[in-house]
Amino acid sequence: MEYIFKNIGSLIRAERLRRGLTQTELASHVRMPQSQLSRIEKGANVSLSTLAEISRALDLEPMLIPKRLLPAVNHIIGYTTSGDPEAQRPPSLVSHEED
Template structure:
């Protein structure tokens, strides 16, 4: 979890620098001091409210930051494996063996 927070902080820092803002300038836009922006950029003291304010000040969307942080749904994987298994069976492909969410070559 800490790594993800640090990634959000790094993303915020990179966008601040890309926009040519100092930590102090971003802090003024958000309503916090330079020290707080520094903490945020290191992934410390992050709350949803604070991150939202910072992202708004930078013209970023929270969905941009959170995208890619989703875990893969195991049900989706099971469905894909079942579909591949059915395809292999229909087309008489015997090089692969599919069983209960796993795939291995014979």
Template sequence: MADLVNQIGNKIRILRKNRGLTQAELGEKVDLPQSYIGGIERGEKNISIVTMERIIDALRISPVELFSTVQLSEKEQVLDSLKVLLLTRSLNEIEIIYRLSKDVLAALDTKK
């Protein structure tokens, strides 16, 4: 069980950093001190479901994202960073980026 606490804490750290938040900023969003956030990330704190829910909301993720493949691969970290960039955009901008991405990928596929 301690391993799961460490893995979840590490994932929270990665997701927090991908969002450009400090421990203090995340703590402010969830009404917890920075030292407590640090303890969670280091796997020293066994957090309640209520606290976990507040962190999930603050990071703008789903519970599934926190628990699925607890260890993020490099590819998953980059995909999460891309998601964070897109979250602040309008639907119209996201659709434009999607079409551009499809075109770029199609061009890359023709070079294979």
């Protein structure tokens, strides 16, 4: 379970940095001590309400994804955020039969 919190923390940190925010700025925006945000980014346990506040501040949408869809979702996320116009098209989540 610890890896989930580390992953969440890493994603929060990456998005914060992408937006050019310091820990102090983001922490102030969500009304928490900078030290608490630092612990969260390092993988500390985070409550759902705190995660929701941080997500809202960073314009992120937390969600539960079925494990069977993770490869497709990760591929789509990589495709849309890579910035590489030559990146491979994401796979279809629904197979289409030919008429």
